Amino acid sequence: MAQLNKIDVLAGLFVILLGVLSIVESLNFSMGTTRNMGPGYFPFYIGVLMILIGIGIILEGRKPARYALNFGQLPSLRGLLMILAGVIAFALLIERVGLLPATAVAVFLGSLADDSTPMLQKILLTIAVPLVSVLIFKLGLGMSADILRWRL
Amino acid sequence: MTDLFSHIALGFSVAFSWQGIWWCFVGVTLGTFVGVLPGIGALAAIALLLPLTFGLEPTHALIMLAGIYYGSNYGGSTASILLNLPGTPSSAVTCLEGYPMAQNGRAGVALFITAIASFVGSIIGMIVMGVASPPLAALAMSFSGPDFFSLMVLGLVAASMLSSGSPLRGVAMIGLGLILGLVGRDLHSGLLRFSYGVDELYEGLPLVAVALGIFGLPEIIRNAGKIMPRRMKARDITFRSMIPTKDDWQKSRGAMLRGTGLGSFFGALPGTGGLLASFMSYAMEKHIAKEPGRFGKGAIEGIAGPEAANNAAVQTAFIPTLTLGIPGDVIMAIMMGAMIIHGIQPGAAVITSHPDLFWGLLVSFLIGNFLLLVLNIPLIGLWVRMLSIPYSVLYPFIVAFICIGVYSVNSSVTDLYVLLFFGVLGVVMAFLKFEPAPLVLGLILGPMMEENLRRTLTLHRGDYSVFVTRPISAIFLTAALLIVVLTIWSAYRNRGKRDMAQESAAE
Numbered sequence: 001m002a003q004l005n006k007i008d009v010l011a012g013l014f015v016i017l018l019g020v021l022s023i024v025e026s027l028n029f030s031m032g033t034t035r036n037m038g039p040g041y042f043p044f045y046i047g048v049l050m051i052l053i054g055i056g057i058i059l060e061g062r063k064p065a066r067y068a069l070n071f072g073q074l075p076s077l078r079g080l081l082m083i084l085a086g087v088i089a090f091a092l093l094i095e096r097v098g099l100l101p102a103t104a105v106a107v108f109l110g111s112l113a114d115d116s117t118p119m120l121q122k123i124l125l126t127i128a129v130p131l132v133s134v135l136i137f138k139l140g141l142g143m144s145a146d147i148l149r150w151r152l
Numbered sequence: 153m154t155d156l157f158s159h160i161a162l163g164f165s166v167a168f169s170w171q172g173i174w175w176c177f178v179g180v181t182l183g184t185f186v187g188v189l190p191g192i193g194a195l196a197a198i199a200l201l202l203p204l205t206f207g208l209e210p211t212h213a214l215i216m217l218a219g220i221y222y223g224s225n226y227g228g229s230t231a232s233i234l235l236n237l238p239g240t241p242s243s244a245v246t247c248l249e250g251y252p253m254a255q256n257g258r259a260g261v262a263l264f265i266t267a268i269a270s271f272v273g274s275i276i277g278m279i280v281m282g283v284a285s286p287p288l289a290a291l292a293m294s295f296s297g298p299d300f301f302s303l304m305v306l307g308l309v310a311a312s313m314l315s316s317g318s319p320l321r322g323v324a325m326i327g328l329g330l331i332l333g334l335v336g337r338d339l340h341s342g343l344l345r346f347s348y349g350v351d352e353l354y355e356g357l358p359l360v361a362v363a364l365g366i367f368g369l370p371e372i373i374r375n376a377g378k379i380m381p382r383r384m385k386a387r388d389i390t391f392r393s394m395i396p397t398k399d400d401w402q403k404s405r406g407a408m409l410r411g412t413g414l415g416s417f418f419g420a421l422p423g424t425g426g427l428l429a430s431f432m433s434y435a436m437e438k439h440i441a442k443e444p445g446r447f448g449k450g451a452i453e454g455i456a457g458p459e460a461a462n463n464a465a466v467q468t469a470f471i472p473t474l475t476l477g478i479p480g481d482v483i484m485a486i487m488m489g490a491m492i493i494h495g496i497q498p499g500a501a502v503i504t505s506h507p508d509l510f511w512g513l514l515v516s517f518l519i520g521n522f523l524l525l526v527l528n529i530p531l532i533g534l535w536v537r538m539l540s541i542p543y544s545v546l547y548p549f550i551v552a553f554i555c556i557g558v559y560s561v562n563s564s565v566t567d568l569y570v571l572l573f574f575g576v577l578g579v580v581m582a583f584l585k586f587e588p589a590p591l592v593l594g595l596i597l598g599p600m601m602e603e604n605l606r607r608t609l610t611l612h613r614g615d616y617s618v619f620v621t622r623p624i625s626a627i628f629l630t631a632a633l634l635i636v637v638l639t640i641w642s643a644y645r646n647r648g649k650r651d652m653a654q655e656s657a658a659e
Contacts, residue, residue, distance in 0.1 A: 011584040015324045022331050025346055029338075034614030039338040039345055042602045046330050053324045060320055072582045075373045080579065083373045083551065084572060090555040091568035103552050110551040113376035117544045125548045133552050141204050143560050 004058065007071050012058030019050030079113040086110035098149040099138065103130040159511045160282070166512030167519055171212055179216035180520045183223020184527055187243075188231055188535045189546065194224035196371070196550075198486050199363040200557040202493070210494035211509045215516040217490055221483055222274060222466045222517070225426070226524045229266045229459060230535050233259055243462065245430045249447065249454030256450050260393030265404050265452055266459050267528040271521050273412045273460030277467030278517045280416045284468075285503060285510070289475040292500035297608035298618050300477075302628035304601050307478045309632040310421065312590045313639040322590045325581075329594020330601065332357055340606070352566040359489040361558045361567045362595065363482075365574025366581075366588045368554050372547050373579060394529065396452075404456035407437050411460035419465025420472060421480065426465035430458035467517060474502050474510060477600075482589045485596040 022043045032038025086109040093102035107129045111122040137143040166172055186197040197220050205213035228243035233250035246266065253262040295303070312322030335346040336356035347353045396404070411433040418429040437453040438444050447454055469480045477499030479485040488498045496506060503510045528535075558571045578588060612618040620626050 007584060011321065011324075011586065014580075014584060015327075018328055018331065029341070029343060029345065034609050034616070036610060036614075037340075037606045039341045039343050042605065043331060043334055043345065046327055050324065050327045050331075053320060053327060056320050057318075057324065060318065072585055073374075074583055075370075075579060079373050079376045083369060083376060084575065086551055087369070087555060087568060087572050087575070090559075091565050091572070094555075094559055094568075095565060099556070103556065106555055107548045107552050110372075110376075111544075111548045113373070114544045114547070121544070125545065129548050129552045132549070133556055137556050137560065141207075143556070144563060145559070 008060055009058050012054040012056075014054070015057060016051050016054035019047045019054060022047030022050060078115065082113035083110055086113075094145065096149070096152050098146040099143075100130050100134055100147050103133050156286075159507060160515070162507060163511030163513075163515035166211060166508050167215070167515035171209075172215060172512065172516060173519060175208065175212040175216040176219050176516045176520045177523055179219020180223035180226075180523050181527065183220040183225075184227035184524065184535060185538070186220070187224030187227020187229075188538055189541070193367070193371075194221050195483050195486065196364060196368045196554075197224065198483060198490075199360050199368070200553055202360055202486070202490050203557055203561040205490065206493070206561075210491070210496055210506075211512050213490065213494055214487070214509065214513055215520075217487060218470070218513060218516070219520045221487070222463065222520060223524060223527075225463055225466055226267065226270050226528050227535065229270070229455075230263065230528075230532070231539060233262045233266065233455075234536060234539060243430075243459075244427075245434045245458040245462075246455055248434065249451050252448065252450035253452070253455070258393075258450065261396045261400060261452070262450075262455055263532055264394040264529060265396055265400065265456050267525060269404065269408045269411065269456040269459040270463040270528075271525050272408045273415055273463035273465075274467055274517065274521045276412045277416050277419065277464035278514060278521075280420075280464075281467055281471055281517075282511075282514050284420070285471050285475050288471065289500045289503045292476050295476075295500070295624060296622075297604045297611065298622050299624040299628065301601060301604040301608060302619055302625040302632075303476060303478055304597050304604070306628045306632040306635075307472075307480075308590070308593060308597060309635055311481070311593050313635050318585075319639050321586050325586050325588070325590040326594040329591040329596075330598040332362070332591070333595045333598020334602065339603070350566065352564060353570075356599070357595065358558075358561060358564070358567045358570055359486065359493075359595070360561050361570040362574050363486055363592060364554050364558055365571040366578040366591065368550070369571070369575030370578035370582055372550055373575070374582070375543060376547050394532075400452050403451075403453050407433075407453040407457035408460040410436060411457035411462075412464045414457075415461035415464030416468045418461075419468035419480070426462040426469070429461040429465040433457040433461035470513070473498055474513075475500055479593065479596060482592045485593050488596055 026040040026043035026047060029040035029043075030038035031040045031044060034041075086106040089109055090102050090106035093105055096102075104126050108122065108126040111117070111125050134147055138145070138147055167176070182197060182201065183194065186194060198217050201217065201220065205216060208216070225243065229246045229250065231237050232243045232246040233254050236247050236251040250262045250266070253259065308326050309323075312326050313319045331346070333356070335353055336344065337354045338345055344351065344354055411429075414433050414436065415426065415429040418432070419426060434454055434457060437451075437457045438447045441447065441451065441453065469484055472478045472480050473484045473488055477488070477497070479488050491498045491502075496502065496509065554571070555568065558567050559565070561567060581588060581591075608618060609616070618625070619629060
């Protein structure tokens, strides 16, 4: 028998997990009847469907290895962490210190994702991008957020 | 007939107002811009700019957003031809002949023919839209709950089966999208579902945050720090070098018309869109060419056909969205989201209840395509120079715009965490080879499907057979089934073929 393919097993398990989550959530609500559906009906059956699809994906991997899908390329850890850190920093700062500093921190952290550029470029971007953003969003489009504020 | 004329007159009055022209100009310029720059697509651009349209009239907002969509298609081919890097997925085919032409010193001609083919495709696609939409919408007025449910099933099946990658994976992502569509308050019971204690999600997941998270962030994460190959030196494209020879014209003319035909047809089908149409047009041109050997070495028909197809498809993709309320692709799904945010329920009633919107949008395509012709022929040098902006300078701007854009929709920090969550999900999905597009379609259609299903079954005393006994619904379900069967059959057949090819190669 041909071997199971790792990526398909993982992908299938991922889909099954999502199905289980959906079913678990649906159990918090009444199923109702087909005549008068409760809020649990649709998520329950979609969950069941997802589990079936997940099993299908696992079995799809049972073909000979030469047709196998390969895992997608994982991004560099540095890129992943720095971009996410930028977004998190923005989320934490926007309502505390305002648009300009929040954007600057997000851009600086984000620019660290690329280790091939000189620090001077990163610093210039950290200054330029927030200024351009404020010009576009605040002055150009009348966004309501404060440019600067202090509410920790 | 007089009706049609008065409608078109209405459209002209809306689209040719100062504001109409201005927002159309803004849209197509931005569209060309994001199309030219690899690494930010029309989808991300539309999602980003969606919050900026909140203050506009819905008609102007849609004119601008649509302009971004078709403008990016013009721009996308520029990067394909000059750098062999498709700016948008549907311009990938243009690389095949466009890049060899550029290497032969015929980049100017390739860019010129691309612009003309795009224009021809768009204008004919627009006419098809104007002629086909009103009767289709009238027909759709007679649809009821079960018909709509089945139509959505058909749309989702088509989208998952015909998109790239494994069909089962596509269906799985639709399922995930449907589940995510349930997040928030259930309209019947008022209960919060799938909110996991985050009460801010009662209105459902914020579409802009989801779309930018799943399409925008993984793209940046993947590309940041990667050295981009083949940076462009600002090679000058002179106007003289753009003029095609008589032979070029003769070869392109038929290809454009054939491409437009394919594009108009496939664009209007939900779930297929420009990508499929442009590949089919390329295959067709290669098949009917007298000397197929020229293909791959810069055959001009290989650009003219697919570019016309792809742009015609972009125009006709509006047909199902505006007449049936079923988006054909992700961008149309976002467009539908935009309409809903602006208080317009997409569907059969749009043409009759908002004729200014429908006809104004239609006529704005005419303006937009003329503007694009100007932007892409005399001003091409500007865009070529833009190709030399390195990604390391570009992406911090994108990060900032995504954060600010997402936050500005609802002034909500929760939306930023939604963005983050979907960014991580997008990375995981790319690792496991899942496509994000069906997910967004499912997310938009999920609530509507549940609603139609509930209403139908309540009205028909819980009897599921109504879906097959009502003729319209039965037709849609049969079509969906047919697509599934055909997909499985062709996958099976191709596997057999590949088997033989593999074996003969091994021998």
